[in-house]
Amino acid sequence: MSSSVLIETGVWAGWRTWPHDAFENGVGPFYYRRDENNRSISRFIAEPRHMNGGGFMHGGCFMTFADFSCFAICEDHHQGGPAVTVNLSADFLSSARVGEVIESTGEVTRAGGRLIYVRGLITADGRPCLSFSSVISKIKPRVGDTPPVGA
Amino acid sequence: MSSSVLIETGVWAGWRTWPHDAFENGVGPFYYRRDENNRSISRFIAEPRHMNGGGFMHGGCFMTFADFSCFAICEDHHQGGPAVTVNLSADFLSSARVGEVIESTGEVTRAGGRLIYVRGLITADGRPCLSFSSVISKIKPRVGDTPPVGA
Amino acid sequence: MSSSVLIETGVWAGWRTWPHDAFENGVGPFYYRRDENNRSISRFIAEPRHMNGGGFMHGGCFMTFADFSCFAICEDHHQGGPAVTVNLSADFLSSARVGEVIESTGEVTRAGGRLIYVRGLITADGRPCLSFSSVISKIKPRVGDTPPVGA
Amino acid sequence: MSSSVLIETGVWAGWRTWPHDAFENGVGPFYYRRDENNRSISRFIAEPRHMNGGGFMHGGCFMTFADFSCFAICEDHHQGGPAVTVNLSADFLSSARVGEVIESTGEVTRAGGRLIYVRGLITADGRPCLSFSSVISKIKPRVGDTPPVGA
Numbered sequence: 004m005s006s007s008v009l010i011e012t013g014v015w016a017g018w019r020t021w022p023h024d025a026f027e028n029g030v031g032p033f034y035y036r037r038d039e040n041n042r043s044i045s046r047f048i049a050e051p052r053h054m055n056g057g058g059f060m061h062g063g064c065f066m067t068f069a070d071f072s073c074f075a076i077c078e079d080h081h082q083g084g085p086a087v088t089v090n091l092s093a094d095f096l097s098s099a100r101v102g103e104v105i106e107s108t109g110e111v112t113r114a115g116g117r118l119i120y121v122r123g124l125i126t127a128d129g130r131p132c133l134s135f136s137s138v139i140s141k142i143k144p145r146v147g148d149t150p151p152v153g154a
Numbered sequence: 155m156s157s158s159v160l161i162e163t164g165v166w167a168g169w170r171t172w173p174h175d176a177f178e179n180g181v182g183p184f185y186y187r188r189d190e191n192n193r194s195i196s197r198f199i200a201e202p203r204h205m206n207g208g209g210f211m212h213g214g215c216f217m218t219f220a221d222f223s224c225f226a227i228c229e230d231h232h233q234g235g236p237a238v239t240v241n242l243s244a245d246f247l248s249s250a251r252v253g254e255v256i257e258s259t260g261e262v263t264r265a266g267g268r269l270i271y272v273r274g275l276i277t278a279d280g281r282p283c284l285s286f287s288s289v290i291s292k293i294k295p296r297v298g299d300t301p302p303v304g305a
Numbered sequence: 306m307s308s309s310v311l312i313e314t315g316v317w318a319g320w321r322t323w324p325h326d327a328f329e330n331g332v333g334p335f336y337y338r339r340d341e342n343n344r345s346i347s348r349f350i351a352e353p354r355h356m357n358g359g360g361f362m363h364g365g366c367f368m369t370f371a372d373f374s375c376f377a378i379c380e381d382h383h384q385g386g387p388a389v390t391v392n393l394s395a396d397f398l399s400s401a402r403v404g405e406v407i408e409s410t411g412e413v414t415r416a417g418g419r420l421i422y423v424r425g426l427i428t429a430d431g432r433p434c435l436s437f438s439s440v441i442s443k444i445k446p447r448v449g450d451t452p453p454v455g456a
Numbered sequence: 457m458s459s460s461v462l463i464e465t466g467v468w469a470g471w472r473t474w475p476h477d478a479f480e481n482g483v484g485p486f487y488y489r490r491d492e493n494n495r496s497i498s499r500f501i502a503e504p505r506h507m508n509g510g511g512f513m514h515g516g517c518f519m520t521f522a523d524f525s526c527f528a529i530c531e532d533h534h535q536g537g538p539a540v541t542v543n544l545s546a547d548f549l550s551s552a553r554v555g556e557v558i559e560s561t562g563e564v565t566r567a568g569g570r571l572i573y574v575r576g577l578i579t580a581d582g583r584p585c586l587s588f589s590s591v592i593s594k595i596k597p598r599v600g601d602t603p604p605v606g607a
Contacts, residue, residue, distance in 0.1 A: 025205050026212035030181065054176050061177035062221045062239045067214025088213045089571065090543045090591055092243040092394040094422050094438055096415035112426065112436045113398035117570070118542065118593070120396050122424070122436055124414065134414045134424055136396055136438050138543055138591065140571070240420065241392045241440055243545040245573050245589055247566035263577065263587045264549035268419070269391065269442070271547050273575070273587055275565065285565045285575055287547055287589050289392055289440065291420070327507050328514035332483065356478050363479035364523045364541045369516025390515045394545040 007078075010034065018046070021074075030067050035075035045072040045107040049099050049127065059098035060105070060132075065125060066093050069135040072107035073121045080114045081141055089118070089138040096134060099127035109135075117141055158229075161185065169197070172225075181218050186226035196223040196258040200250050200278065210249035211256070211283075216276060217244050220286040223258035224272045231265040232292055240269070240289040247285060250278035260286075268292055309380075312336065320348070323376075332369050337377035347374040347409040351401050351429065361400035362407070362434075367427060368395050371437040374409035375423045382416045383443055391420070391440040398436060401429035411437075419443055460531075463487065471499070474527075483520050488528035498525040498560040502552050502580065512551035513558075513585075518578060519546050522588040525560035526574045533567045534594055542571070542591040549587060552580035562588075570594055 007019040018034035020027075027033055030053075035045040047068065055061040070088060074081065099105060109123020118140055125133040158170040169185035171178075178184055181204075186196040198219065206212040221239060225232070250256060260274020269291055276284040309321040320336035322329075329335055332355075337347040349370065357363040372390060376383070401407060411425020420442055427435040460472040471487035473480075480486055483506075488498040500521065508514040523541060527534065552558060562576020571593055578586040 021207055024207040024212065025203050026215050027206070029203050030214065052176050052180050055178070056172055056175040057236060061175065061218070062242065063181065063214065063218025064177050066217040066221070066242065066244075067212070070213045070217070085208060087249070088246050090243070090245050090396075090545075091213065091217065092241070092438060092543075092545055093217075094241050094392075094414070094424075094440055095239050096422050098238070112396070112433050120398050120436060122396075122438075131414050134422060134438055136394060136424075136436055138396055241394075241547075243392075243394055243589060245543075245565070245575075245591055247573050263547070263584050271549050271587060273547075273589075282565050285573060285589055287545060287575075287587055289547055323509055326509040326514065327505050328517050329508070331505050332516065354478050354482050357480070358474055358477040359538060363477065363520070364544065365483065365516065365520025366479050368519040368523070368544065368546075369514070372515045372519070387510060389551070390548050392545070392547050393515065393519065394543070395519075396543050397541050400540070 027067070027071055030064065031071070033068055033071045035072070042108060043075045043078065045075050047105050049101050049103045049105050051101050054101060059100065060127070062095060065095070065133045066091065066135075068105065068107060069093060069123070069125060069133060069137070072109060072123055072125070073135070073137040073139060076109045076121050076123060077111050077114065077119045077139060080111060080119050081139065084141055084143070086119070086139050086141045089140045091135060091137045094134040095132070097127070097130055097132045099132050103127040178218070178222055181215065182222070184219055184222045186223070193259060194226045194229065196226050198256050200252050200254045200256050202252055205252060210251060211278070213244075213246060216246070216284045217242065217286075219256065219258060220244060220274070220276060220284060220288070223260060223274055223276070224286070224288040224290060227260045227272050227274060228262050228265065228270045228290060231262060231270050232290065235292055235294070237270070237290050237292045240291045242286060242288045245285040246283070248278070248281055248283045250283050254278040329369070329373055332366065333373070335370055335373045337374070344410060345377045345380065347377050349407050351403050351405045351407050353403050356403060361402065362429070364395075364397060367397070367435045368393065370407065370409060371395060371425070371427060371435060371439070374411060374425055374427070375437070375439040375441060378411045378423050378425060379413050379416065379421045379441060382413060382421050383441065386443055386445070388421070388441050388443045391442045393437060393439045396436040397434070399429070399432055399434045401434050405429040480520070480524055483517065484524070486521055486524045488525070495561060496528045496531065498528050500558050502554050502556045502558050504554055507554060512553065513580070515546075515548060518548070518586045519544065519588075521558060521560060522546060522576070522578060522586060522590070525562060525576055525578070526588070526590040526592060529562045529574050529576060530564050530567065530572045530592060533564060533572050534592065537594055537596070539572070539592050539594045542593050544588060544590045547587040548585070550580070550583055550585045552585050556580040
């Protein structure tokens, strides 16, 4: 995780994103900010390119946004170093359609020395769509290393 | 799920995909076929656009491909009708890099009257990267209905 | 699920349990009630027999209590008929020790016609220990049938 | 995890168990051994005390046995030190009844420096019942410490 950047103009002014993440920017971009209670909120607007063959939001889109949300939710705990997802479990409650406001909130249920546990809920126009739970591991950068997941 | 189509020319000749899925085609396309043992194999090649800010494959890309793979794996059980993911759990074993062959295989652990259970493994150049497990529900189409997940 | 019964005397007076569940009564018993906000709370006291070889609460004890809690949390939705767990995912946040008050609360994130989605948190003396998420399926009893899970 | 012991007499002669685990011995005991291919197999016989109110094996019993099985499956990777479960996800495929032989096999999908990933399948008289996936963390013993999960 490199640092996120603040959007300064346009409809997303005041929101943050990670601009160097090619996959998230291709699928999204997705945005997050803190609300008045310092709680992290993530958001994007559903477009036709997010839909599956049935005209509903693709599960992979939901899970990509869930993964983004997890890092937004636990931002205070992984700052200053890289972190990777160890496990993500997703329960699909309801689908979402083009034009709906897709939003995610959640909380850190535990932050240990190495592992961070997050859970959250994605809604579409306020309707619960995806309940997710994730374990994230902070990692130490290692030069010339093989892929660092699960280290 | 509408029907998949067979690719007839080019490097993916002999593989199948679902051409009407906007999200999968934007992120992928992903492809699947049966091997000599009638076992489903899914595959795509990792590109820069699949990577996260750290230069490794994004978890959302892995999970989108896992979701695609699940439907390829249980194709014989949901043919003739729509189906949705109820739960997907993903363990991130290792990451993947640009240029690697991303492949997925798995099996149906149970197919009931309504629910189908699938598990599988995604590899990158043969290295285990994502272990996934999914519950899929066959659904009956309902005219004018609210989103049909979890019905 | 048969009906739960109200405990009328002793330290657990005012709490409910399912007395015909051999496994829960051997491991527990576990108890639940509604608080002033009609929210379901489950509870038991950790004893030496709930511990693993390291002197901490066994993961299987946590998950058994999580499964009990799920049915307590969604009680209003499965009344009048049997229901089975389809998936349960558990994140282990912290352990628990002998003598601690083990408590669980949670919510139904969606109740569809067939599937009920629940998530919750188990604490020990207020410290978060297990975050769980579960999908439960209502089932129709079928005479002379093979085991009804995942039907 | 302390060391397991070999059963030398009786019907379980040749199998191993962890005798100092109060919870497992109360619910089980459960047993494991290596087959001719050095693959770990875990086993117990379903008794009335393992059943729920509906006369089928309780989900908590399945998950306790899954947790036991995980440590048996990855025994070679956590020897010499304690280890704890970080996440366990369970898909309930089918139920089990009194008298059936409950058996579990599985594999380590990745063993990193700290985290071990396991998946497996529990069967009853050969019928698939529970598909499970688990992340286990090796931990360093710490004197006088708070519970060491998620460290």
